[in-house]
Amino acid sequence: MPPSRILGLLGTGVAAGATATAYAAWEARQYTLRKVDVPVLPAGMRPLRVLHISDIHMTPGQTRKQEWLRGLADLEPDLVIDTGDNLAHRDSVPVVLDSLGKLLDRPGVFVHGSNDYFEPGIRNPLGYLLPDNGKRHTNVPALPWGDLSAGLAGAGWLDLTNRTATLAVGETRFSFAGVDDPHLKYDDLAAVAGPADAMADVRLGVAHAPYLRVLDQFAADGYDAIVAGHTHGGQVCLPYLSNLRRPGRALTTNCDLEPARARGLHRHPADSRPGDPGSAWMHVSAGLGTSPYARIRVACRPEATLLTLRPAD
Numbered sequence: 001m002p003p004s005r006i007l008g009l010l011g012t013g014v015a016a017g018a019t020a021t022a023y024a025a026w027e028a029r030q031y032t033l034r035k036v037d038v039p040v041l042p043a044g045m046r047p048l049r050v051l052h053i054s055d056i057h058m059t060p061g062q063t064r065k066q067e068w069l070r071g072l073a074d075l076e077p078d079l080v081i082d083t084g085d086n087l088a089h090r091d092s093v094p095v096v097l098d099s100l101g102k103l104l105d106r107p108g109v110f111v112h113g114s115n116d117y118f119e120p121g122i123r124n125p126l127g128y129l130l131p132d133n134g135k136r137h138t139n140v141p142a143l144p145w146g147d148l149s150a151g152l153a154g155a156g157w158l159d160l161t162n163r164t165a166t167l168a169v170g171e172t173r174f175s176f177a178g179v180d181d182p183h184l185k186y187d188d189l190a191a192v193a194g195p196a197d198a199m200a201d202v203r204l205g206v207a208h209a210p211y212l213r214v215l216d217q218f219a220a221d222g223y224d225a226i227v228a229g230h231t232h233g234g235q236v237c238l239p240y241l242s243n244l245r246r247p248g249r250a251l252t253t254n255c256d257l258e259p260a261r262a263r264g265l266h267r268h269p270a271d272s273r274p275g276d277p278g279s280a281w282m283h284v285s286a287g288l289g290t291s292p293y294a295r296i297r298v299a300c301r302p303e304a305t306l307l308t309l310r311p312a313d
Contacts, residue, residue, distance in 0.1 A: 024236070024296035031068040031288060033075075034305040036265050038281055039274065039312045040224040041172070042201055048172055050307040051077035051103070054208075054229025055287025057088040057115060058096050065288065065302075066099040073102035075306060079169050080106050082152070083229040083285065084113030084181065084208035087143050088120050088292050097151045107169050108157035111178045113208035113230060115291075116145045122293045160206050162188040166197065175200035177218060183209040183230060183255060189217050196222040202309065210257045210284055215268045218280060225281040226268060227307075230255060232300065233263035233286025239299035247286070248299025257284070263300070274312065283307060 041048070051072060058065065080103050086096045097104070118140045149159055158165045160178020167174045175197035180186035187207065196203035202225075205218030209230035218226045234250025250262035261270065263286040272279030288302045 020298075021296070024298050027299075027301055028290055028295045028297040029064060030301045031065065032301045032303045033072075034264075034303050035308070036283065036305055037308050037310055038225055038265065038283065039310050040202055040281060041309050041311045043311050043313050045172060045201065045311055046170075047311075048078045048169065048309040049075065050079045050081060050309060051075060051106075052081050052083070052227055052283060052285050052305045052307055053288065054083040054285040054304075055085040055113070055115075055232060055289050056096065056099075057085055057120075057287075057289030057291065058092045058099065059089040059292050060091050060095050062289075066095060069099040069288065069304075070101045072304060073106075077103075077106055077306065078172075079167075079174070080108035080157070081204075081206060081227050082108065082110040082157070083206060083227060084111050085115040085229065085287070085289075086113075086148060087116050087145070088289065090119065090141070090143055093144055093147045093151060096148065097155075104152070104155035104157070107167060108152070108155075109160050109165070109167070109176055109178065109206060110152050110157050111160050111206055111208055112145055112149070112181055114181050114183045115143075116148060117143060117181070117184070119143055120291050120293060162186075162191045164192050166200065172201045173199070175203045176206060177204075177221070177223065178206040179214055181208045182211040182214050187211075187214060189214065193217060194221060196224075198222075205280070209255050210253075210261075210282065211255050212257065215257075215280075215282060219268050219272075220278045223280050225283065227283050227285075229285045229287050231257065231262045231284055231286065232290065232297075233284075233303075234259060234300055235286075235290060235297055237299040246299070247301070250300070262286075263303075 205226040210228035237248030250259040
């Protein structure tokens, strides 16, 4: 092959790679509000609007994300659930609290994720496709997660770190069980084990990472639904070329949940149906951010989700 032909092919490859990278960086900033109905309320109760936010991965300079997040208060949700990984910088706690803004005036609950505890670092992007046991934080500086907890709890949100709690939202009584980050094996399932409160109108399990051991226990204990994040929806997915706005097929979840349930509303166990004993709904958020060292997404736009809880019938 003539040298000119080889150079031409190399140039085409470099240009295609640059275009793909530019697109992935652009998509990582296309913040999207999803809307999902979840049939978990008792018959006759009015629907409730629950805002699920996750994986913000905030740094102080991400002003566009801060503005978009601040605007979610206009939805006036009845309840906010934050499933962790809010931080990506040691100076981000006041930025996160300011960005949540008027959402902190609404009833809310939260748990932490691994990236609330430790500073992010540069990793080989291909490593995200490999098994990850979470044990990469030796000698990594800690983030001020305690200040984040204090700020959220000081605003009235319930800290569900390996705890159970109840909360009245209007006429609806919620019962919660939450665990600390399962990805780092900080979850203490024994601390929250046992049948869900039969007197509550809605029973919700909350975790950052949707590991099967956590999902299995919450479902077996009778929780109506489980809310989690962590997966980024796969972050880099196989796109549907006919519709790039449609979430693509995830290649990985960075936990032991199968990729087919990397984001959105599903059943757990996967083959169960509403009414099956030991089963629950499960909503996994694709989250709003990424590592600051890999701000790319493909066929998986950053998201928050407005869950409308409706009567099961």
